[in-house]
Amino acid sequence: xxxxxxxxxxxNRRAPYGTIYAWExxxxxxxxxxxxxxxxxxxxDDGVYQLVxxxxxxxxxxxxxxxxxxxxxxxxxxxxxxxxxxxxxxxxTLEDLMPLTYEDEDDDWAEKxxxxxxxxxxxxxxxxxxDVFFSF
Amino acid sequence: xxxxxQVNEGPYQHQATDSAYQFTKAALEAGHEIxxxxxxxxxxxxxxxxxxxxxxxxNIVSRWSELGKQYDLDMVVCxxxxxxxxxxxxxxxxxxxxxxxxxxxxxxxxxLGQLIEAGIQSERLVVFGD
Numbered sequence: 001x002x003x004x005x006x007x008x009x010x011x012n013r014r015a016p017y018g019t020i021y022a023w024e025x026x027x028x029x030x031x032x033x034x035x036x037x038x039x040x041x042x043x044x045d046d047g048v049y050q051l052v053x054x055x056x057x058x059x060x061x062x063x064x065x066x067x068x069x070x071x072x073x074x075x076x077x078x079x080x081x082x083x084x085x086x087x088x089x090x091x092x093t094l095e096d097l098m099p100l101t102y103e104d105e106d107d108d109w110a111e112k113x114x115x116x117x118x119x120x121x122x123x124x125x126x127x128x129x130x131d132v133f134f135s136f
Numbered sequence: 137x138x139x140x141x142q143v144n145e146g147p148y149q150h151q152a153t154d155s156a157y158q159f160t161k162a163a164l165e166a167g168h169e170i171x172x173x174x175x176x177x178x179x180x181x182x183x184x185x186x187x188x189x190x191x192x193x194x195n196i197v198s199r200w201s202e203l204g205k206q207y208d209l210d211m212v213v214c215x216x217x218x219x220x221x222x223x224x225x226x227x228x229x230x231x232x233x234x235x236x237x238x239x240x241x242x243x244x245x246x247x248l249g250q251l252i253e254a255g256i257q258s259e260r261l262v263v264f265g266d
Contacts, residue, residue, distance in 0.1 A: 006256055020220075021144075024177055027216060031248040035256065132255040134142075135263050 006131040007038045012047035014136065017062050022050050025136035026068055033075035040079035040130075041072075042123060044086045051082065051115070053098040066098065073102030078114050085120045138169045140254035144265025146178035147196035148189065153182055156264035157199060164207050172210045172254040173200075175243075177265070180223045183213040183243035197240050204242030211243045212250045 010029055016022045032039060043051060050069070057064040072080070080100060087093060100114040118126065127133075141160055145152035160170055175182050187197045204211050213223055219232070225239040239245060255261045 004256065008252075008255060020177065024217060028176075028248050028251065032252040035249070035252045037252070037256065132261050133263070134251075134255070134261075135265070136144075 005036065005038055007129060008032065008040070008132045008134070009127065009130040010039070010041045011133055011135045012041060012043050012050055013045040015046040016050040016055065016066065017057060017060065021136045022047070023063070023065050025134070026065060028134060028136075029072070029077060030068075030075060033072075033077055039077050040081060040126070041077065042081045042083070042127070044083040044123065046086075046090075048082055048086045048090060048092060048097075051080070051097040051100070052092070053096065069098060069100055073100065073114055076102075078102040078104075078112075079116065080114045081116050081118050081123055081126060083120055083123050084117050087117075137163075138171055138257070138259045139163055140171050140258035140261045141173040142251065142254075142261060142263045142265075143173065143175045143179035143182060144177045144263065146181040147187065149178065150265075152264040152266070153179065153196060154194075156262075157196070157203070159262065159264070160209075161203060164203075170207070170209060171258050172212060172250065174251045174254055175211070175213045176217055176251065178221065179265070180213045180218045180221050183211070183218075183223055183240050184238045185240040186238045187240075200243070201241040209242065213239070213243050213245045214251070215245050215247050218245050 010025060012025055014021045055064055055066040094117055101111045102114050103109040104112050141156055143153055143156045147153045164170060182200055189195050224234055224237045225245050226237055228245055229237045
């Protein structure tokens with residue numbers, strides 16, 4: 001679809017509900033996956049809440065879109081960087097997040113974790129390598 | 137420099153839309169190229185011709201239309217975001233069985249692929265929003 005491949009990073013900084021940014025960000029990620037770019041997602045600040053497991057939105061009558069994150073692996077979106085400090089500041093650990101995996105076609109389709117816990121400094125280095133940012 | 141612009145906030149509610157306009161205008165006047173302006177989230181409300189601001193205030197929508205006409209800009213309103221928020225063109229009106237359309241002059245409704253493509257083809261994608 002395009003001749004050049006760029007490093008695209010989607011930066012998710014907001015809680016999943018309360019505003020529509022997280023949901024409409026995910027819509028961009030799903031559409032963007034068709035463009036065969038080098039895609040990664042970063043979750044920082046309140047954005048880490050987007051990946052918390054056991055989300056139940058029935059009482060607030062919002063659409064619970066958290067199952068969609070489980071489909072990202074099938075879209076070849078396999079790099080989800082979660083900032084360690086943002087988790088800790090909110091009293092969360094990796095155990096509180098949904099287990100998200102993908103099948104690595106370069107490793108006999110072995111199931112691997114999509115979520116990569118990185119420090120603020122490491123995330124800064126990863127951001128430094130990117131070509132395009134979508135900030136939500 | 138070949139820029140693409142993304143506007144994520146609605147007019148009047150948030151200054152992002154003013155900043156996006158001022159940046160776009162300044163870039164064009166300095167000889168840069170703006171290959172696309174993509175309106176997302178509440179930013180799609182920049183593209184409704186039903187806006188009627190008080191006379192002593194700026195008219196954000198018609199300001200975009202005039203700049204678009206002057207420089208032949210590609211001003212794209214995201215279809216998914218537009219459907220949620222009631223921004224409708226002729227095609228959307230017929231497709232969704234609505235009885236009116238309100239897309240402002242110079243804007244067109246299209247998909248999120250246009251945003252991704254803008255990210256690929258531009259040298260800089262500049263995002264305006266919180």
